[in-house]
Amino acid sequence: MSNTPTDRRYAKSHEWLKDEGDGSFTIGITDHAQALLGDLVFVDLPEVGTALEVGSDCAVVESVKAASDVYCPVTGEVIAVNEVLDGAPETINEDAFGAGWMFKIKLTDNSELENLLDAAGYDALLAEEA
């Protein structure tokens, strides 16, 4: 039974993106990604106002023994970041799809969404990788 939420879309590099309905999209990493990384000790977030290209490295999640780039699944401008992560990076470990969101973005081109996977597609990807 999959726990992958169906209300959002996914990148192959394990980021999720959720339409908030007000023109903004929230971005985070998947539960699978946080499990691979282990206990996170630091999250480096982009600054509000930064313009991000699709596929650009926009954030870093750090565990004790690894550091991983987070790639922006779409093109747009950062409009908010999750400041909770600054003091409590473990929030991503605890709730990657909820309280552990990373930043919000204003999309430049909605058609980019079509390149992303839905929950079933992402589950299939995970099955393939396993």
Add this chain to the structure above:
Amino acid sequence: MLATIGVGHIDALFDEIPMALRCGELEAIPPGMPEMEVSRLMQARARIDGQPLCFIGAGAYDHHIPAAVWELTTRGEFYTAYTPYQAEASQGTLQLLYEYQSMMTALIGMDVSNASLYDGASALAEAVLMAVRGNRKSKSKRILLPRSLHPAYRRVVRTIVRNQRVELVEVGYDGNTGLIDREDLEKHGGEDFAALVIPQPNFFGVLEAVDGLTDWAHLHGMLAIAVVNPLAMAMLKPAGEWGEQGADICCGEGQPLGAPLASGGPYFGFLCSTGKLVRQMPGRIIGKTVDVDGKTGYALTLQAREQHIRRSKATSNICTNQGLMVTAATIHMTLMGAEGLQRVAAASHANTGKLTQALTALPGVEPVFEGAVFHERVLRLPIEANKALRALAAHNVLGGFDLSVDYPELGDALLVCATELRNEDDIENYRGKLERVIQSQVQTPCRLKPDW
């Protein structure tokens, strides 16, 4: 052993290496020698270099090192261990490095210190790269570098940062004071720079007006990088307290803290910064933590900055550092204490004052810059500096560093230094010899000697 492996001859172990690549006996390498012969050779080599009386500073200083420092440092458990990758079996090195970080942050007045870089000059190059990454107000890759900074440091920084397209812009010095030229600096006030480098003391030994310079850098959106002599920090205002907010990064040569002159190395570079910049710091950092029973222990931390994890995105390529020199420095600082270091600094300052007084009493010898110095002073000679040094060296006195190559505008200028190890006899020895050298040189043009 060969039978266990299943081969007949040791050569068979190299069977995957193409025969055409084997090199055969290397006749150009001398045959091996027993320890007693190597010992005789090295004794002879050491002897011919002599032990001249040294008044050179210029980045490496002859200080007393307590006997216990190297007795302890060369214990096999420190000397022959490696990087503390297995923390449980390296608590000695790890705790010592944590103690080092504690002492350096106290001495410099900053939040964090790494566990060492190669030397002072390369530490400054790393500080420059760190400032370029860490300045959130500026995306500039330009750095203001004063000409009053050690010339070798300027060259090293250029070598190391050039290929990353970091631009170094030089700021001149005031011909009367030897200080960073404020007018020249102001010209850059409206431009975008990542950082201003501030030496204390500067290469001429002169004490810069660090408070004003630090505030100037911050006012213009730059980080302030301090390059200091750590011994001077026992007496002078620490970099973390400069100006309104303190310098952001401080680096320098750790040699005055327990490393012998030894022809220039191994020494160690130290690097401290504000807590905000810790993730931009290169090199190893040790953190205090607890084990599964809650007992205090020490471990390498923030390793995700480093090359073995972050690879091409690491803050630096540094791996091996100068651990053993830091071991010596930690023991040195412990034995000296704040009071001891302060006395050494004050005695070196006083001796250089006495040396200046003695030498400037000679006709034609004069100080070049006015103003306070730490323990070095620029003196102008009435004769060619280079010739004077050679003549002094022939009489076993190393009279200082010839500035005429790097600063031809200063004329026949020498940079001299008398640490706490030079006593009044030594100073008189130098004065007497310089007097004779000057006399013989200024007499030559008068053709008192026959013209062969």
Add this chain to the structure above:
Amino acid sequence: MIYEHSREGRRATAQAPLETTEATDIPAEMRRSTQPRLPQVSEMQAVRHFTRLSQKNFSIDTQFYPLGSCTMKYNPRACNTLASLPGLLSRHPLAPDTHSQGFMACLYELQEILQTVTGMYAVSLTPAAGAQGEFAGVAMIRAYHDAREDSARSEILVPDAAHGTNPASAVMCGYKAREIPTGADGDIDIEALKTALGPQTAGIMLTNPSTVGVFERRIKEIAELVHAAGGLLYYDGANLNAILGKVRPGDMGFDVIHMNLHKTFSTPHGGGGPGAGPVGVGKRLEPYLPVPMVDFDGSDYRWLTEEDRPDSIGRLSAFAGNAGVLIRAYIYARLLGREGMHRVSEFSTLNANYLLKRLMDAGFDAAYPERRASHEFILTLKKQAKELGVNTMDFAKRLLDYGVHAPTTYFPLLVSECLLVEPTETEAKEDLDNFVEIMRTIKQEAENQPETVKQAPHTMPVRRLDDVRAARELDLAWKGSE
């Protein structure tokens, strides 16, 4: 903590000048207002504290230390004693050449020895460690391409198994690092290399024997391919111990190399350094070598600086690098001599292959069982991790309980659950046999009482440390007694 022995006013008085002089000519606003918080202890307290700290370390002098890729061989005491002769220790780095002939003779001869043993055209000793040698080497590759106005070359190729310093050094020289996969046999994937090579290739960085502990058999073919693409070959000398006096990087086709003197030439590792990373080059890179270097005209030695070598990439340290380390390496080289050099590679290879065979007989899996080991080899504990739930980290920690420093763990990254074992030439057969017995015992423990292994170490000054806490709640300096 040394600070816990501190008492206000306590001093090791004998260490400092007796009088306190007041530097009244320095303006008050430039002076320090409060003393820095350094320990206040007696000399005996300091000696006892640091002696006790040293006893919490594993070291070559006290334990078998088979840390792969680090060459933890015995460091002969003569090297330290003779490098510490007063004339050498007190020499100022800016002393004139007239007072430096003995010192410079040692450096010059070391340049010659290293040049010969690596088959290179010229050597500069100045890089302070392997990573600085890598930086210098790649910077020379860049200088070479730039001088030919061949400036579109933007990539340095590195094998996926390379040390992290390789890609990091490439980036410090303004290049992009591009990874080349390793084949199943441990050699580089030649087809992937061919695909990656092109007009954008500045060079390739290789370690040979490679970081997976085997000799790259098709090295000549690789050299030809890279050269044909206009790139240069960089040799990472981390594993030079395996081939010293047997095979020379210059003869393999490498254009530039660095050596780790703290590995191959037995200078001490010092708890993390100092090292020394001299660089050697073929003829076409010679103009770019970093300064200073030592020259000899048949009667006198002198320094070669920027003035003599205008095309040099420049200076890497304020003086001449880690001179004291170079002197130790020189003494070691003179003790070894030419016949000792190839004995190093022969006996380190013998020890590694013997140890590998015995461990395989004891039921451990080699990562490349069909290959000859070089001076080191990789075990993979995949089977133990899967079947017993006891992983490489657990084995490593349990080894500490048995008085052996753990081999390198989880490097190279491409072999899962790996131990990289390098016994070096200085270990006796009995010590290798003892290690096999210990590994066998731990394997039995893993089968019968896995918790003992998973909870290890049990006998060290501390048990497993909380790395996550160390990184989340940063405590990097003592703030006073709590």
